[in-house]
Amino acid sequence: xxxFPTYLLxxxxxxxxxxxxxxxxxxxxxALEKVLKxxxxxxxxxxxxxxxxxxxxxxAGFPTGLKWSFMPDPAKDPxxxxxxxxxxxxxxxxxxxxxxxxxxxxxxxxxxLIAAYAIRxxxxxxxxxxxxxxxxxxxxxxxxxxxxxxxxxQKILGTDFSCELHLHQGAGAYICGEETGLMESLxxxxxxxxxxxxxxxGSGLWASPTTVNNVETIHNVPFIVNxxxxxxxxxxxxxxxxxxxxxxxxxxxxxxxxxxxFGLAAREILEEVAGGVWKKRRLKAWFPGGSSTGLLxxxxxxxxxxxxxxxxxxxxxxxxxxxxxxxxxxVVRASHVIARFYDHESCGQCSQCREGTxxxxxxFRRIEExxxxxxxxxxxxxxxxxMAPGKTICALxxxxxxxxxxxxxxxxxxxxxxxxxxxxxxxxxxxAGATAPAGVLEKGAVLR
Amino acid sequence: MALPDALVRELEALCGxxxxxxxxxxxxxxxxxxxxGGWISPEVMEDLASFFALEPVEVFGVASFYPMFHLAPxxxxxxxxxxxxxxxxxxxxxxxxxxCRVTRAEPHATSADGKFSVETVECQGxxxxxxxxxxxGTYHEDLDAGKVREILSRLA
Numbered sequence: 175x176x177x178f179p180t181y182l183l184x185x186x187x188x189x190x191x192x193x194x195x196x197x198x199x200x201x202x203x204x205a206l207e208k209v210l211k212x213x214x215x216x217x218x219x220x221x222x223x224x225x226x227x228x229x230x231x232x233x234a235g236f237p238t239g240l241k242w243s244f245m246p247d248p249a250k251d252p253x254x255x256x257x258x259x260x261x262x263x264x265x266x267x268x269x270x271x272x273x274x275x276x277x278x279x280x281x282x283x284x285x286x287l288i289a290a291y292a293i294r295x296x297x298x299x300x301x302x303x304x305x306x307x308x309x310x311x312x313x314x315x316x317x318x319x320x321x322x323x324x325x326x327x328q329k330i331l332g333t334d335f336s337c338e339l340h341l342h343q344g345a346g347a348y349i350c351g352e353e354t355g356l357m358e359s360l361x362x363x364x365x366x367x368x369x370x371x372x373x374x375x376g377s378g379l380w381a382s383p384t385t386v387n388n389v390e391t392i393h394n395v396p397f398i399v400n401x402x403x404x405x406x407x408x409x410x411x412x413x414x415x416x417x418x419x420x421x422x423x424x425x426x427x428x429x430x431x432x433x434x435x436f437g438l439a440a441r442e443i444l445e446e447v448a449g450g451v452w453k454k455r456r457l458k459a460w461f462p463g464g465s466s467t468g469l470l471x472x473x474x475x476x477x478x479x480x481x482x483x484x485x486x487x488x489x490x491x492x493x494x495x496x497x498x499x500x501x502x503x504x505v506v507r508a509s510h511v512i513a514r515f516y517d518h519e520s521c522g523q524c525s526q527c528r529e530g531t532x533x534x535x536x537x538f539r540r541i542e543e544x545x546x547x548x549x550x551x552x553x554x555x556x557x558x559x560x561m562a563p564g565k566t567i568c569a570l571x572x573x574x575x576x577x578x579x580x581x582x583x584x585x586x587x588x589x590x591x592x593x594x595x596x597x598x599x600x601x602x603x604x605x606a607g608a609t610a611p612a613g614v615l616e617k618g619a620v621l622r
Numbered sequence: 623m624a625l626p627d628a629l630v631r632e633l634e635a636l637c638g639x640x641x642x643x644x645x646x647x648x649x650x651x652x653x654x655x656x657x658x659g660g661w662i663s664p665e666v667m668e669d670l671a672s673f674f675a676l677e678p679v680e681v682f683g684v685a686s687f688y689p690m691f692h693l694a695p696x697x698x699x700x701x702x703x704x705x706x707x708x709x710x711x712x713x714x715x716x717x718x719x720x721x722c723r724v725t726r727a728e729p730h731a732t733s734a735d736g737k738f739s740v741e742t743v744e745c746q747g748x749x750x751x752x753x754x755x756x757x758x759g760t761y762h763e764d765l766d767a768g769k770v771r772e773i774l775s776r777l778a
């Protein structure tokens with residue numbers, strides 16, 4: 175396999191690098207110092223990040239520098255300004271931000287301080303998913319260290335730049351990873367996404383200009399400042415620059431979080447990086463970027479992992495969370511697990527989503543349990559088309575509809591076989607494993 | 623106000639992190655759940671409502687939205703088994719079955735001796751180390767039935 179430069183996980187791989195002295199010993203906070211002491215004007219930091227081509231790593235792949243440039247001119251807009259870091263990692267299959275927060279918390283803080291400087295925010299709120307207690311503890315310890323070292327708080331490093339770093343613990347709702355749901359939750363409310371416009375840069379947290387960035391996105395920023403946009407563009411593809419963290423899970427020999435350049439073939443990642451499909455089995459299907467990205471058949475495994483290539487293959491890059499299904503897996507079961515999740519997580523504001531996710535879950539379940547009806551595939555298809563695209567306040571409805579349409583597109587025959595046989599043809603295979611205690615699926619499905 | 627004084631002082635400090643006090647409601651619910659018996663009772667919701675100058679139903683509206691808040695009493699230990707896609711593919715059902723067998727609790731219920739509550743949860747971000755469970759706020763990953771028995775047997 176070809177080798178490639180890495181940077182994102184270097185600190186995370188260094189023992190003890192969550193502590194300030196070790197992080198600084200590795201050159202940590204040099205980028206912040208460079209920005210503040212040179213000083214590099216905020217507009218120039220934004221220009222550098224724009225030129226680097228950095229795209230958001232939270233799923234949408236939006237250009238980061240461009241997002242920052244949407245913040246209004248502070249000379250004309252006196253409202254307080256905020257950076258919200260989206261650390262509510264919860265897309266099924268995604269486990270990359272956790273690695274960064276637990277093992278390299280100062281990398282996140284340094285990036286957040288530079289981003290806050292660029293958008294001229296006086297406070298950063300890091301919204302950490304509630305279950306990530308270890309991430310929270312590591313980040314809190316890092317904030318305390320940074321504040322004691324005058325790297326956060328008032329007049330940072332003796333300059334005129336002041337910025338407070340705050341952590342906020344979420345409480346288990348997937349929808350708070352959606353940026354406007356996150357803001358509602360941070361304000362102490364139910365995590366109901368807000369209609370857009372207004373966009374966060376115009377009216378975000380407490381109706382003030384706000385930028386929301388993902389953890390991994392922010393982690394890239396100090397490297398771009400230190401090494402320059404041209405260095406960043408030397409990795410990856412022209413439209414997807416730099417490295418990304420790929421979490422690979424499911425039926426794979428070496429599941430893990432790997433740092434890879436954009437543009438690597440998915441086959442190379444599966445077979446060479448992650449050791450191939452487990453138990454010497456063959457690949458059946460895979461999700462390229464989390465459960466909301468439509469699954470692809472084994473025949474698509476030669477596609478390259480970058481935004482444009484995955485889109486051309488009919489799916490989405492998402493959070494680069496590759497989920498691998500071996501030849502003994504049942505795609506109906508997988509579809510039910512995923513549909514059940516979106517049913518559980520729908521906030522309930524939009525009827526298409528609230529009802530649609532529930533119906534999708536129930537129909538996939540009855541097909542899997544041998545009670546499918548002849549027109550179920552048609553029903554699934556029409557439901558999914560009624561839920562997306564762009565028919566609801568946020569994209570959760572799309573996130574449920576997309577994998578539904580994908581499984582119908584690639585595995586219609588397998589779904590129909592379930593209905594015809596009145597049972598799951600894979601149920602007795604090894605994948606079924608131990609069967610669930612009676613009633614487990616039903617009970618969970620109605621819990622909210 | 624029935625909330626302990628030390629906790630009230632802590633909640634006041636939490637409010638100071640935000641330009642509006644209400645933003646501290648979710649962190650406050652976490653602290654109350656941790657300190658006051660593992661769940662959010664109606665009385666605690668009323669106390670928090672008066673602390674934040676909200677209606678009790680507003681506090682209920684928030685507390686009931688978030689799966690991490692328990693609105694009914696739970697056992698001494700809370701065992702949460704992930705059963706989302708990455709864990710499901712690597713045998714989460716078997717983990718749940720073993721957890722239920724060892725704890726003598728049904729899924730989504732508390733054992734008769736009050737020692738264990740077992741719940742199923744959605745993706746916990748431990749996908750590369752599936753299957754997993756969370757016990758009292760600590761992750762246990764790369765599980766098999768033997769590890770489940772060992773982990774749960776250590777709990778007093």
